[in-house]
Structure formats: structure tokens, C-alpha cells
Amino acid sequence: MIAPAAVMxxxxxxxxxxxxxxxxxxxxxxxTGISGGAWQVTQGAINRLKADMPDLAGGIAEPxxxxxxxxxxxxxxxxxxxxxxxxxxxxHMGEVxxxxxxxxxxxxxxxxxxxxxxxxxxxxxFNRSVLNTRFETRDGLMASLKKLGFTLTPAEQETxxxxxxxxxxxTTENFRIxxxxxxxxxxxxxxxxxxxxxxxxxxxxxxxxxxxxxxYMPASTASIFRAIWLLPRITPVVIYVLMWKWxxxxxxxxxxxxxxxxxxxxxYLLDSAYNAWFFVILINGFIGASMGMLVFSSAIKAIPQTQxxxxxxxxxxxxxxxRHVILPQLRWPILFVTCYQTLSLLASxxxxxxxxxxxxxRATEVWSLAAYHTALNNYTGNLEYGLGAAxxxxxxVVGIVLSLIYLRIFRYDTLISKxxxxx
Amino acid sequence: xxxxxxxxxxSFGSTKVIEDMDLEVGSGEMLALLGPSGCGKSTTLFAVCGxxxxxxxxxxxxxxxxxxxxxxxxxxxxVFQSYALYPHMTVEENIGFPLMVKRVASADIRxxxxxxxxxxxxxxxxxxxxxxxxxGQQQRVALARxxxxxxxxxxxxxxxxxxxxxxxxxxRSEIRRLQKETGITAILVTHDQVxxxxxxxxxxxxxxxxxxxIATPSQMYNDPRTSFVASFLGNPPISFLKGQAxxxxxxxxxxGLRLPLATLxxxxxxxxxxxxxxxxxxxxxxxxxxxxxxxxxxxxxRENLYDVVLPDGSVLRxxxxxxxxxKPGDSVRWNLDSASTFVFAEDGQRL
Ligand SMILES: Nc1ncnc2c1ncn2[C@@H]1O[C@H](COP(=O)(O)OP(=O)(O)OP(=O)(O)O)[C@@H](O)[C@H]1O
Ligand SMILES: [Mg+2]
Numbered sequence: 001m002i003a004p005a006a007v008m009x010x011x012x013x014x015x016x017x018x019x020x021x022x023x024x025x026x027x028x029x030x031x032t033g034i035s036g037g038a039w040q041v042t043q044g045a046i047n048r049l050k051a052d053m054p055d056l057a058g059g060i061a062e063p064x065x066x067x068x069x070x071x072x073x074x075x076x077x078x079x080x081x082x083x084x085x086x087x088x089x090x091x092h093m094g095e096v097x098x099x100x101x102x103x104x105x106x107x108x109x110x111x112x113x114x115x116x117x118x119x120x121x122x123x124x125x126f127n128r129s130v131l132n133t134r135f136e137t138r139d140g141l142m143a144s145l146k147k148l149g150f151t152l153t154p155a156e157q158e159t160x161x162x163x164x165x166x167x168x169x170x171t172t173e174n175f176r177i178x179x180x181x182x183x184x185x186x187x188x189x190x191x192x193x194x195x196x197x198x199x200x201x202x203x204x205x206x207x208x209x210x211x212x213x214x215x216y217m218p219a220s221t222a223s224i225f226r227a228i229w230l231l232p233r234i235t236p237v238v239i240y241v242l243m244w245k246w247x248x249x250x251x252x253x254x255x256x257x258x259x260x261x262x263x264x265x266x267x268y269l270l271d272s273a274y275n276a277w278f279f280v281i282l283i284n285g286f287i288g289a290s291m292g293m294l295v296f297s298s299a300i301k302a303i304p305q306t307q308x309x310x311x312x313x314x315x316x317x318x319x320x321x322x323r324h325v326i327l328p329q330l331r332w333p334i335l336f337v338t339c340y341q342t343l344s345l346l347a348s349x350x351x352x353x354x355x356x357x358x359x360x361x362r363a364t365e366v367w368s369l370a371a372y373h374t375a376l377n378n379y380t381g382n383l384e385y386g387l388g389a390a391x392x393x394x395x396x397v398v399g400i401v402l403s404l405i406y407l408r409i410f411r412y413d414t415l416i417s418k419x420x421x422x423x
Numbered sequence: 424x425x426x427x428x429x430x431x432x433x434s435f436g437s438t439k440v441i442e443d444m445d446l447e448v449g450s451g452e453m454l455a456l457l458g459p460s461g462c463g464k465s466t467t468l469f470a471v472c473g474x475x476x477x478x479x480x481x482x483x484x485x486x487x488x489x490x491x492x493x494x495x496x497x498x499x500x501x502v503f504q505s506y507a508l509y510p511h512m513t514v515e516e517n518i519g520f521p522l523m524v525k526r527v528a529s530a531d532i533r534x535x536x537x538x539x540x541x542x543x544x545x546x547x548x549x550x551x552x553x554x555x556x557x558x559g560q561q562q563r564v565a566l567a568r569x570x571x572x573x574x575x576x577x578x579x580x581x582x583x584x585x586x587x588x589x590x591x592x593x594x595r596s597e598i599r600r601l602q603k604e605t606g607i608t609a610i611l612v613t614h615d616q617v618x619x620x621x622x623x624x625x626x627x628x629x630x631x632x633x634x635x636x637i638a639t640p641s642q643m644y645n646d647p648r649t650s651f652v653a654s655f656l657g658n659p660p661i662s663f664l665k666g667q668a669x670x671x672x673x674x675x676x677x678x679g680l681r682l683p684l685a686t687l688x689x690x691x692x693x694x695x696x697x698x699x700x701x702x703x704x705x706x707x708x709x710x711x712x713x714x715x716x717x718x719x720x721x722x723x724x725r726e727n728l729y730d731v732v733l734p735d736g737s738v739l740r741x742x743x744x745x746x747x748x749x750k751p752g753d754s755v756r757w758n759l760d761s762a763s764t765f766v767f768a769e770d771g772q773r774l
Contacts, residue, residue, distance in 0.1 A: 306507035312494040314521040
């Protein structure tokens, strides 16, 4: 029986994390693709080479002209004057010209006097520039460079190969980017703010407030309240967020209402970072609070009624009852909700994506949304899978660390009460 | 402090549990509420301490009408049937809770908890949590918590149910001593008649939400108002013979047994009656011989217990000093002390 469970755990729980970790260690993007690459001297590669090998970089970037058999064959196929190819083969075979101007000067001086148009035609045939040529193998590129007159040491070859490789490679660069980029720092702060405020104000405090107040209500009233507070959770997110959008649109309820007092209509959701945060936290808070309320309500229900009776008889006020009887016995549910909600707030971004899309600007861009934008969906079209995966991995690590801290704070060990029998 | 229930009624939704109950507990008195399970003992207790509001009627503490006072303001100590200890607090915190919510200084609380813990012999357990205590220890913690703020009224809902026989005896006298010393007015709920008789000044016997009789233990034993009361008190219990009135005597059909009784004067012949005979009134002493066959014998150490079947099939119980000349199957002719029997009408009322 253990085998299927192990397979399931491996496939559906462990594999995604392992894959994320693997992707995180690469520089995969839309450009590199996720399979192997080729070697190509792109403008980008030349820019990368400029720092280490300025001469070579300059040289490769320039067109090169080589009189070789391949070019002669092409020339003969053009059926121009036969003398051109004969003379080139006889007296210029193997010559290399570092620029078009020099090559054309030589061609112009041929005995058969090619016209200006023919000079251009011929010189094109001998253009052996590697710029933007795609080589399927590393050796192909090296052979070609050699033919062009670049003699490279093995170390130099390596540098060139690395710079011109278009596929993905293993790298830890992603983490350096995450660690050093001010954008990332801002997104991190956004996330910390969003998670802690939503968690503290709504998912825990507000949920506790709801659970405790409904506990003291008559049963029928309480269940009506609970059902109402559960609505955000059971409404499909798209529709729920749409209702908030309707509320905050230029022509929405708030604008209409404020219009009565002479305020101009505006989009309250996106007009300022402050407002955007306000609504993002409300939207998520109401959804999150309903889950906490359910968990806390049932935990309070599980406290034997006589404990409430006893504490009343003992003289405890409502507040003292909440403080000394209810709250201490909710430690485990509070831990659970805090943990669970931290993780789900960290990981889920659909409400934000549907409401502000991280805007205005990137004001409400949180970590998971940024990872999504980086790896799966952005305007530039270059999806950075590697970087996105690294961001996701950071999220996983942060989640685990936070969970451990929570267990510590709530003294998990004391929650498991000691056995009755002693020796 | 005197407790008075005046036409107290309590219903839960449409279920009437208590109807028009009148009950007075004198100041410093300890009263037992005795009755079978589900008769409304706890309900009555909960109304006295303010957990349940009466559906109608009044509850007075002394001259103070507390009917609408919340529990917090009644100064009542309660030991609940299920103890209701706070599982997340230590024994010390549990006992100190009533003082803590009154914001008594913590040094004071500590001292008072130590005193009361010594009184109920749990001074070694103060650091433990309820889950680490036995049932009897939990009960004593509950008792200590009920006593610590010196309540005017002490309510005990079967406080000894979980103790072993020895501890139960000890706690019985302990609770009684505490109650007498402090002069607290107390109500003890129990369905153990021995407990009720040994601990309390008076007993109120309840049946389906009604008090059938209130009296001192000996009055109640010797002068039960109904057959229910008679059957509830006494161990081994009373036995009943079903018969009829005939010319001022109780006649057991089929056996020829005839008991002339003064109480039956003027009762029409043929009235169905039930005769209650306590085991100690059937045996060697007494004036009316009764023949039967022993079907069951049991020794209880100092005494023997016999069940005797009369010719008509009814059973009389007898308790006698230990003897070993009678065995199950033997025919016996023992005496019945007719003056000590009770006659009940068919509806259970004593005649
Ligand atoms: N909250 C309630 N709702 C409805 N019925 C109740 C409620 N509490 C008690 N009852 C009913 O009232 C009756 C008396 O209950 P109560 O708890 O007073 O019995 P009791 O005499 O204490 O019994 P026991 O000796 O078993 O504790 C029972 O029939 C019970 O079912
Ligand atoms: Mg009860």
C-alpha cells in the first residue's frame, strides 16, 4: 500500500518543487528555449566579449572577406566574365581582407575591369563574416573563425564559445539578481507588507472577532451570520473581484456616491498606491477571514459548555472568559490558520492579478505575482523561466522558514499534552 | 444565607423540566436533592447559580431577589458534575481562577490556593494540568475552586461520584465539616441515597421535575410520603406486596396472609393496596408469621440478605445477623413486624 502513496507524493508533491529548483539553477528564457542551443555571434554576444577581448570583439563584428573555393564556385555559377574567377583563383586564392573596402579595391583592380555593380556582386560572394551566422556545433564556429584569420588559444576559444552560446546554461546568476536588484527588494517589501497586514488584521484578528461574537449569539442568528461571512469564500473569485471592481470603477458605486458630494469620478482601485493596497487587502482579507472564522468557530464549539458555565459562576466577565478560557484553547487553531494563511497569501496572487494586476505601476506587485510575470506572462514577451523559478524557490524557502518559526512561537511541543500515566 | 425557590419553572423549548417548584434551604443548612437520572436536579442547581434563567418564578438569596442576576454577581461556588476544570491551566491556576478574575494580588492568590489545596489534600498536585489527574483528584480541584472565594452558597453536583469507596467516605465527612465550619448554605445533588442521608440536614426527593417530599433523613426513612420515596431510601431496598383491603386488614391474595392495620380503618373492601416492608422488619422479630421459600441468600459480612418467595409469587427481602442454618431452597417461617410496614394506595400515596 505504501508504493502508490509514495509515487503520488513523489509525482505531485515533490516533483514540482524539484523541477522548480532545477529550473532555478538555469538561465532559461524564451530566447534560450528549454532544449539545447547553438553558437551564434550576435550583437549581444559581441557586447559580452568586448570586456574581455576587445580586439577580437571588434574583429568579429566587422565583415571579413576571404577568397576561397566556395566563393569562386558561386562566382562561376553567376556566369559573369570568366576572367574574374580565373584571375582570382590564380593570384588571390586564400587572401583575407579585413573590410569590404579593401576587398572591393582588389576586385576593382582585376584585369577584366568589373563594373561597380559587379564589384558589389562579387564581393558579397566572398563575405565570410560570422556575424549572426548560426553554427550547430562549437567546432563549426571555431573552424570558421580560424579560416577568417583569428587564431585563438583554448582559453580564448572557451570565452568565445560561452559568449556566443544561445542555449541555456547552469548558473546561480538568478539568485544574485534576486539578491541585488532594488526592484526585487521593493517587491519583497510589498509582499511582507501585504502578507502581514492581511494576515494579522483579517485572517486572524477579524476571523477571531467573528468567531467569538457569533459564539455569544443565539444559535440561529449565529448561523445566518456565518453563512453571510462565508459568501466571499464560496463566490467564484472572478465574480467576487468583479464586484469589487464594479464598486471602485470610474462609473462604479463609490464614484457615483462621491459624485453626490461633488467629487469627480475616478478609478478608486487604481488611482493611487494607497487605495490599491487598501482594496487588495480588503478583497483578500474578506476571503481569508471566512476560513479562519470557520476554524475558530468549530474550535470554540469544541470547548465543553460547562467551562463557560464554570467561568461565569467563578465571576469571569465576558472579556475575561474570552481572554482566559477561549483564547488559550484556540492556540492550535490560531497556529494552523496563521501558518496556512501565510503560505496561501504568499503563494496565491489570483485576486491581485484579477483586480490591480500589480498596479498602479508595480505598486501592488507581490512576490508570487512577480514570479508569474517574470516566468509566464509579461509584456516584453521574453519569459525568464529560470529567474521565475528561482523566485518561486525563494517563496518555498520563505514559507518553510516561517512555518518553523511559527511552530517555535506557539510552542508546538506543549500543545501535545503529556500523558496521564507517570512512572 | 437562605435560598428560596418560589414557583420556579424551567422549560427548554417545549420540554417542561421543572414546574412550579417551591424549595427553601435554611441558612447554613445542607440539603440533598435526591432523585433518579434526568429528574431535573442539575437543572435546579443551574437555576440557583444563574446559568439557566427560570422560565417563571423567583429565586431569593436571603432577602435578595437574584432571579435576574447574572451568575457573576451571585457569589455561588459550584462543583460541576463533569468538574469543568480549565484544561489549559495548572491546578493552581484553576483553583485561583475565581480570585484572579477579581484581580486579587497574585501573592494573595498563591497563599489562599495553598491553604485550600491543603484542606482538600492536593497540595502536591498544584503544578499539574487536569489531564494529568485522576477523576478523584480532579473532583477535589473542582471543590477547592468552588470554595476559594468563600461563596455564600455552595452547590455540589454529584461531587463524589468518581471517588473510590474509602476516599468517598473521607470526602463526605470532609465536605460536611467544611460546610459546617464555614456556615455555607449548600445544596448537594446526588442519586446516592447513602450520601444524601449521611451528609445532609434534609433531603428533597425529586421525581420528573417535582419535589415529592422534603424531610430529615430519618423522617424520610421512617415516614415516606409515597412508595417512590420509600423505594428510593434504604439499602437493601424495601420490598412491596400487592394486595387488597379487607375489613381493616391488608390481605395478600392466594397466600392467606392477613395483616390487621390501624391505617386501613374505613378503607372500602377490595381497594388495591401495596404494602412496603423493609428488610429489617422481616425476620426473627415481629408478630405476624409468614411462610415462604428462600430463593437467594447473600452474606454481607456482618449481615445476611435473603429473598423469600411467598406462595403467591411475591418476594419479601430480609436482612438478619449472620447465620448459616438457612440455604436457598429451604422453607422458612419468619415473622413480619406489621407495625413498621407502610401501606400505599394504588397511586403510590401513603395511607
Ligand atoms: N439544555 C437542555 N435542553 C433540553 N433539555 C434539557 C437540557 N438540559 C436538560 N434537559 C432535560 O431536562 C431533564 C433534566 O435534566 P437534568 O440535567 O437536570 O437531570 P439530572 O437530574 O441532573 O440527571 P443526572 O442525574 O443524570 O445528572 C432531562 O430530561 C434532560 O434531558
Ligand atoms: Mg445532573
